[in-house]
Amino acid sequence: MGNKLLLGDGCSLNRLFFADVCNVDHQNKAGYTPIMLAALAAVEAEKDMRVVEELFGCGDVNAKASQAGQTALMLAVSHGRIDMVKGLLACGADVNIQDDEGSTALMCASEHGHVEIVKLLLAQPGCNGHLEDNDGSTALSIALEAGHKDIAVLLYAHVNFAKAQSPGTPRLGRKTSPGPTHRGSFE
Secondary structure: OOOEOOOOOOOOHHHHHHOOOOOOOOOOOOOOOHHHHHOOOEOOOHHHHHHHHHHHHOOOOOOOOOOOOOOHHHHHHHOOOHHHHHHHHHOOOOOOOOOOOOOOHHHHHHHHOOHHHHHHHHOOOOOOOOOOOOOOOOHHHHHHHOOOHHHHHHHHHHHHHOOOOOOOOOOOOOOOOOOHHHOOOOO
16 A cells, blocks of 8 residues: 555544544654654545644644655655645745755755756745855755756756846847837937
8 A cells, every 4th residue: 555545434533633632743753743754644535634634734744754854845845745735834834944955855856857856946936045064055956956857948948047036127139129218319
């Protein structure tokens, strides 16, 4: 069965949490919390995803694993679990947290070639494509090194052109033609 998350009908996490039966922020011997482990699961039914999102909402989605310092978001991204990425982002996962090696979720997605996840992460307010890991690599350089040119183009555009333009800043590619009030001095 592997990474499939199986939940019974009527399973209510709230009952377990409020009864102090479960601590979703407790790390196991390997350093992972239930939220991190759930981020790796594949869910097949919408009701199961609702339970997972309930779990994400009950704990610290930005907690770092004691080994390597990865977050639930980084784990979901690395394994291509876009549904989990969406759920974690909806529950406040920070896209710019860096693990012990300085990697971010965006760097993980870039390395593994997850184009749709890269697009999703770049769409998050404040997503910083300029961050460097401990080796001085950025998401863009990681994507290029991994041969993911499509992702590299997205990252290049985000880093260089996604900045908000001030009202007086002309847009690239639009030339204004002189109107009747802009006639040259030789006319």
